[in-house]
Amino acid sequence: MLDTSARLLRLLSLLQTPRAWPGSELAERLGVSGRTVRNDIDRLRELGYPVDATRGSAGGYRLGAGAAMPPLLLDDEEAVAVTIALRTAARGAVPGTEETSLRALAKLEQVLPSRLRRRVRTLQAYTVAVPADQPAPAVSADVLTTLVAACRDRERLRFDYLDHAGAPTRRIVEPHRAVNWGRRWYLVAWDVEREDWRTFRIDRIRPRTPTGPRFAPREVPGGDFAAYVSGRVSSAAWRHYARVTVHAPATAVIERINPAVGTVEAIDADSCTLVTGADTVRALAVHLGMLDFDFVVTEPPELVTHLRRLAERYNRSTPPPH
Structure with a gap:
């Protein structure tokens, strides 16, 4: 037996x-x-x-999938990974799932072998999560589930949305992916009425039911949903933009930045154009200096002025050559 x-x-x-x-x-x-x-x-x-x-x-x-959830068998590494994920969820990664995560965590820890329970408790005791400097926007677990189900089933969505200025709008979209970036969740979708890709903050979405007809999936620009969101979200927050000529091959510049920093366009084999931005011209100057390539900036005027001031300051900070 x-x-x-x-x-x-x-x-x-x-x-x-x-x-x-x-x-x-x-x-x-x-x-x-x-x-x-x-x-x-x-x-x-x-x-x-x-x-x-x-x-x-x-x-x-x-x-296969049944009508009820049968018991699962997890190996050691899977059990530890699931426990850590549940602890993270219980801290409020997605508001509304804390209590459910705690219940699942209690059931799992109850049956963990002592050797795994010790590993998990060690991780808990000797790791510290630094609180975010700003509270994360609340995302409803029900809304998130509705959106990803529409992505999976390729069904059009209608929803009420608050734009950046807080004005209410109504959208009809073809949803493709939900992306977690930083402390926020975003929906990447094709806006049917505007005939273009859009990124929506999920905490500002109020879905309307039922969902619409099915649609054929599209290819997101660049083929990478995460890169698309990081580029759109970061550029939307920029207060200052710059178009910089960098005296280096585009491939070399791309290796030193990510899509959240800017976009690179080749001019020739030895130079390229970097379109970038930041909340302040000081931050822009720091980013450009970290490229470690020669570059030319003609705009915005306040960045040009700041770079000249920095050049004079750096020149005064070093002794003259003998």
Whole structure:
């Protein structure tokens, strides 16, 4: 009986990986016959695990989704990772999920082996989260779930939205991804009426139901949703913009910045244009200096003035050559 129970647990562990297992491979892994594998599959189904079977060269057994959540088997690293994630969620990463995360965390920690419980408690005792300098905008878990479901199902969304100035608008979009950047969540979507890509703060979205018709997915500019959001969000916050000629190949400049800092356009093999910005001209000057390449700035005038002042200051700070 012990051998059978251990074999069922091993079989369940294999089936929980996201792939189809041919019966012959399962039999080899478990060291039993194909008939025993089929009998064990039937036992798992009787216990409530929905095991799907498909025929053909790419077929086999796979654990499917059922009407109820069956027990999961986690290896050591998975159990620790899930525990850490639940602790993070319990701190309010997505407001509205704290209580649920704590309940799940209590259930998981109750069954953790002592060796894993010690690892988790050590992580908890010797790691400190620095509070954000500003509270994160509250994002409803229900709203977030509604948005990502529409992304998954490729269904148009209608929602009320507060723009940057706080004015209410109504949007119809084709949602593609929800992106977490910094302390905020954003929805990347194709705005149907404006016929262009847009980025929306999820804490300002109030979805309207039902959802609309299905749509064909589009390719986001640049092909990277995270880079698209970081570029749009950072540039929207800039108070000062600069267009800088850098005397270095575009590839070399791109290696030293990320999309949140600016965009690079090649002029020729040895020079490029950097379009960047910051909240202050002082910050702009720092970023340009850290490039460690020669550059020419013609605008904005306040940045040119600040760079000249810095050049004079740096020149006075060093003794004249002998």
